[in-house]
Amino acid sequence: QVQLVESGGGLVQPGGSLRLSCVASGRTFNGYVMGWFRQAPGKEREFVAAMRWSGVITYYADSVKGRFTISRDNAKNTVYLQMNSLKPEDTAVYYCAATRAVAVSTLVDAYDYWGQGTQVTVSS
Helix, strand or coil: CCCCEEECEECCCCCCCCEEEEEEECCCCCEEEEEEEEEECCCCCCCEEEECCCCCEECCCCCCCCEEEEEEECCEEEEEEEHHHHCHCCCCEEEEEEECCCCCCCCCCCCCCCCCCCCCCCEE
């Protein structure tokens, strides 16, 4: 049974930073694609960042490129999303997701497993 558990959300001022964590369990994730998505109130869930567990390929939404970094720690079976220079429009529930698909995908429907989400609020 695959489980993804996010943590690290909270309230931060504009320009601040947060690091989200996603602990993955239930199987070996080599070969999986891991993604981060977010959903703001009244909006559809949208792609933020993704990477192959090998770490060779990463991909970012244009809105976060240069500010967010996705990475993973093999020993801890954890994927991270480092978020810098946060803006009020980054406010959303952030979700970790996993898929066995070969290609890195930005599509919600491409992901098989999801965490419960963690709230990020950027406000002064």
